[in-house]
Amino acid sequence: MNKFVSVLLATTLLTGCVSAPSTTPSQTKIEATTLGLSAAPTPQIADDWWTAFGDPQLNALVEKALSGSPTLAAALARMREAQSELSATKTGTYPQASVDGQEVRERLSKNYIIPPPYGGTTTWIGTVQANLSWSLDVFGKEAAQVERARSTADAAALDATGARLALSGAVTQAYIALDRAYALVDVSDEAVKQRAGILELTRGRVKAGLDTNSARSQAEALLAMAREDLIAAQATRELAVHQIAALIGRGADAYDIQRPKLDAAALALPDTLPADLLARRADIAAARARIEAATAGRTAAHQAFYPDINLVGLAGFAALGLTSLLSTSSGQYGLGAAIHLPIFDAGKLRAQYAGATAQLDESVADYNAAVVGAVKQTADALTDLKATEEKAKQQRIALNSAEHGFNDATVRYRS
Numbered sequence: 001m002n003k004f005v006s007v008l009l010a011t012t013l014l015t016g017c018v019s020a021p022s023t024t025p026s027q028t029k030i031e032a033t034t035l036g037l038s039a040a041p042t043p044q045i046a047d048d049w050w051t052a053f054g055d056p057q058l059n060a061l062v063e064k065a066l067s068g069s070p071t072l073a074a075a076l077a078r079m080r081e082a083q084s085e086l087s088a089t090k091t092g093t094y095p096q097a098s099v100d101g102q103e104v105r106e107r108l109s110k111n112y113i114i115p116p117p118y119g120g121t122t123t124w125i126g127t128v129q130a131n132l133s134w135s136l137d138v139f140g141k142e143a144a145q146v147e148r149a150r151s152t153a154d155a156a157a158l159d160a161t162g163a164r165l166a167l168s169g170a171v172t173q174a175y176i177a178l179d180r181a182y183a184l185v186d187v188s189d190e191a192v193k194q195r196a197g198i199l200e201l202t203r204g205r206v207k208a209g210l211d212t213n214s215a216r217s218q219a220e221a222l223l224a225m226a227r228e229d230l231i232a233a234q235a236t237r238e239l240a241v242h243q244i245a246a247l248i249g250r251g252a253d254a255y256d257i258q259r260p261k262l263d264a265a266a267l268a269l270p271d272t273l274p275a276d277l278l279a280r281r282a283d284i285a286a287a288r289a290r291i292e293a294a295t296a297g298r299t300a301a302h303q304a305f306y307p308d309i310n311l312v313g314l315a316g317f318a319a320l321g322l323t324s325l326l327s328t329s330s331g332q333y334g335l336g337a338a339i340h341l342p343i344f345d346a347g348k349l350r351a352q353y354a355g356a357t358a359q360l361d362e363s364v365a366d367y368n369a370a371v372v373g374a375v376k377q378t379a380d381a382l383t384d385l386k387a388t389e390e391k392a393k394q395q396r397i398a399l400n401s402a403e404h405g406f407n408d409a410t411v412r413y414r415s
Contacts, residue, residue, distance in 0.1 A: 129316030
């Protein structure tokens with residue numbers, strides 16, 4: 001029988017070892033030096049970067065959005081929650097004191113530890129006691145928990161910064177789209193005027209016998225198409241206004257936004273991806289803070305294998321009956337140390353340590369994904385910027401040629 005029990009116990013232990021989760025990290029953080037970034041510094045950009053466009057209306061809209069955004073409010077609430085958790089965790093490193101008191105009407109057993117005349121009677125039992133405890137944190141578990149809470153609070157604060165940046169960027173982008181929509185309305189309106197003039201000239205040529213009715217029909221069709229483009233441009237302008245109003249948390253009462261007056265060359269951008277890009281982005285910094293929080297959490301989970309040592313003390317009064325509760329003869333006190341050492345917990349501490357390791361791997365993987373995404377986003381933005389500049393050059397050439405051709409055609413039609 002004993003042999004059977006031994007074999008069963010050994011089999012159980014071996015099964016537990018085989019199925020136990022890993023406590024070794026499997027992810028490695030990406031280093032900036034491996035991403036091909038240049039050594040050039042990132043241009044300094046102010047926190048209120050949108051003011052560089054020199055448009056007071058844009059400044060007012062961004063401020064309204066930042067003061068009334070539910071998304072930003074939620075991020076700020078999470079930041080305050082994390083800061084509160086940090087404060088609560090810090091209190092565990094300081095001495096804790098409390099006062100407890102009770103008065104209970106109780107019948108005492110005649111055959112127990114209290115002899116007659118109290119044994120076998122009903123009386124009041126009262127205690128008033130002050131308690132003191134202080135964790136010495138010999139192995140650093142409390143310090144690791146504080147560091148974890150601090151890094152979590154830092155990450156929450158960086159999330160709030162990122163939300164603020166995303167919201168101000170969305171408002172500014174929508175405002176620039178509104179400015180572009182106004183420009184498209186101008187171009188479409190000018191096209192309508194030009195097509196209307198050509199139609200008038202064509203009708204005169206047809207009346208004079210210099211052109212056919214098909215030419216007049218074609219001119220009328222081109223005018224209708226130009227008017228259609230104007231209607232679409234006006235609708236795009238109105239939609240841009242609606243989007244801005246939604247971003248600032250308003251409705252139809254905010255549709256009176258005037259035409260933007262933007263400085264086109266407001267912000268300086270680098271020609272290549274700088275090395276300090278990863279340090280300047282709030283989302284990257286938040287992901288890095290979460291790695292630090294997960295590392296500290298893993299350390300705390302590891303230190304849980306070691307004993308907890310506390311200093312404890314008590315002082316107060318205890319008595320049978322009400323009259324003698326606070327007398328000097330009822331006083332009691334004590335001072336000593338308490339130790340808690342885990343011996344067998346069926347693998348609970350190891351599972352918690354493995355879970356903390358998995359959280360660290362998850363944080364590292366999230367950081368790596370954020371880094372790769374940030375580099376791609378910035379590279380795409382620089383590519384789009386360069387392509388837009390080149391297209392603008394070609395569009396200016398095409399515009400000049402079109403204007404000369406239109407002027408020549410107008411002179412020819414009038415002749």
